Amino acid sequence: MTTLALSPDAAATVLAEQQEAYADLRARNLTLDLTRGKPSAEQLDLSDGLFALPAPGTVASENGVDVRNYGGLDGLVELRRIFAELLDVPVEQLLAGGNGSLTLMHDTLAFATLFGVPGGERPWGREETVTFLCPSPGYDRHFAVCEALGIRMVPIPMTPDGPDAEAAAALVADDPSIKGMWVVPTYANPDGSVVTTEVARRLVSMPTAAPDFRILWDNAYAVHHLTDDEVVSADALGLAAEAGHADRVLMYASTSKITFPGAGVSFLAASPANLAWYKKHLAAQSIGPDKVNHLRHAQFFGDAEGVRAHMRKHRDVIAPKFAAVEQILTERLGGTGVARWTTPKGGYFVSLDVVPGTAARVVALAKDAGIALTPAGSTYPYGQDPVDGNIRLAPTLPPLDEVEVAMDGVATCVLLAAAEAATGSLPS
Numbered sequence: 088m089t090t091l092a093l094s095p096d097a098a099a100t101v102l103a104e105q106q107e108a109y110a111d112l113r114a115r116n117l118t119l120d121l122t123r124g125k126p127s128a129e130q131l132d133l134s135d136g137l138f139a140l141p142a143p144g145t146v147a148s149e150n151g152v153d154v155r156n157y158g159g160l161d162g163l164v165e166l167r168r169i170f171a172e173l174l175d176v177p178v179e180q181l182l183a184g185g186n187g188s189l190t191l192m193h194d195t196l197a198f199a200t201l202f203g204v205p206g207g208e209r210p211w212g213r214e215e216t217v218t219f220l221c222p223s224p225g226y227d228r229h230f231a232v233c234e235a236l237g238i239r240m241v242p243i244p245m246t247p248d249g250p251d252a253e254a255a256a257a258l259v260a261d262d263p264s265i266k267g268m269w270v271v272p273t274y275a276n277p278d279g280s281v282v283t284t285e286v287a288r289r290l291v292s293m294p295t296a297a298p299d300f301r302i303l304w305d306n307a308y309a310v311h312h313l314t315d316d317e318v319v320s321a322d323a324l325g326l327a328a329e330a331g332h333a334d335r336v337l338m339y340a341s342t343s344k345i346t347f348p349g350a351g352v353s354f355l356a357a358s359p360a361n362l363a364w365y366k367k368h369l370a371a372q373s374i375g376p377d378k379v380n381h382l383r384h385a386q387f388f389g390d391a392e393g394v395r396a397h398m399r400k401h402r403d404v405i406a407p408k409f410a411a412v413e414q415i416l417t418e419r420l421g422g423t424g425v426a427r428w429t430t431p432k433g434g435y436f437v438s439l440d441v442v443p444g445t446a447a448r449v450v451a452l453a454k455d456a457g458i459a460l461t462p463a464g465s466t467y468p469y470g471q472d473p474v475d476g477n478i479r480l481a482p483t484l485p486p487l488d489e490v491e492v493a494m495d496g497v498a499t500c501v502l503l504a505a506a507e508a509a510t511g512s513l514p515s
Contacts, residue, residue: 099510101509102503105499108499109499112496116457117492117496119458119489119496120459120484120485121458121493122460123481124276124435125483126484130344134345134387137383140383141154141386152378163183165382166381170340171356179359180358181354183376183381185353186349187341189228191355195301195303195337195365196233197236199299200212204361205299205334208299214266215264217238217266218264219267220255221233224467225467226277226305238266241265248282249287250270250286250290255293256289256294266297267300270302270304271305274433276307277429278431281318300335305339306338306340307339307340310345310394312402313406313431313433314433323338337357340356344435350380405482407487411487412480412482416439419502426505437482438466440476444474444513445501448507450478453497456500461479466479480497
């Protein structure tokens with residue numbers, strides 16, 4: 088991308104035009120929010136049938152466990168069976184937990200820090216430095232977990248096929264402080280990329296200086312399709328086992344954007360050794376998950392096809408919003424040379440790249456016009472985008488008409504910031 092490729096006089100004209108358009112935008116007194124990837128109320132309504140479940144008189148799982156009582160760290164087998172099929176993992180290697188997979192990820196790293204992991208020489212907390220590779224742009228909550236636990240973060244580039252596997256391989260080969268990396272394999276946050284089998288195989292088989300290297304494989308959007316081309320996630324656990332590194336991958340998922348984010352179910356899939364390790368430490372903090380909630384989810388879906396059918400209803404609600412983002416950005420910014428963006432086939436986000444040095448300005452302009460966007464820099468470790476060029480768009484929560492208004496406003500802000508950069512009038 089470049090700034091507006093215009094003569095100084097022409098650039099000044101564009102600046103005046105966009106300043107006028109922005110004044111009109113501010114005069115509308117908007118209050119719109121595209122900050123986080125939340126399901127809309129219409130999407131949440133799709134799962135209201137959960138309130139009537141478990142079915143009256145149902146207190147036991149299929150193997151006779153009373154769901155009202157203590158016990159069962161693995162979670163209900165009937166629910167695990169459904170999601171084992173969807174995640175392509177053995178049911179005996181899948182644990183069902185509470186409502187948030189972020190809790191599982193945090194606990195994994197906390198347990199590693201306190202106790203170490205299978206194959207490791209000592210707890211990570213006793214290492215002088217623990218480093219994680221962070222594909223960027225990426226998920227800000229992954230970065231927050233690392234920062235909270237004192238884990239040093241090193242960004243690596245993203246590609247259309249997932250993290251830059253060669254960059255990762257070069258770094259982990261010689262640095263024993265690199266204990267792991269984050270991967271969102273399917274419809275990644277925020278760029279919507281999908282990890283190919285070839286990239287997955289490279290990541291799980293690459294030699295690492297740290298014998299206890301782990302990949303936290305956050306498969307948050309495995310079934311969150313926006314088109315009929317429903318991508319199947321790479322079989323990370325199977326590929327890792329084939330490569331002789333069965334313990335390398337820990338996979339996470341949840342129903343947070345399938346049913347109710349505040350009352351869903353999370354999942355951890357791992358090797359037998361990793362799963363035994365995790366449950367050993369989990370047992371000190373829990374006597375079992377919310378099995379009543381597990382049962383209601385199992386009854387609500389019935390089987391894996393029930394989940395797929397449910398997600399097609401989600402698609403009907405949100406796909407038009409993503410189409411609106413694409414249409415408006417194309418109409419307003421296409422051919423200008425000041426922006427590029429992703430067109431994801433699934434997930435919850437669009438990644439917007441603007442003229443380097445203007446992302447924070449775009450977000451600030453949008454805020455002053457009543458359009459809340461995710462803070463610039465959020466998609467990079469420590470909130471530091473090295474070129475100040477990336478903005479994450481989250482169009483799922485607002486109604487369609489608000490998405491259209493918001494995106495038109497964002498386009499105005501992008502053009503204004505680009506014109507300011509071209510004329511040397513960008514605020515410092």
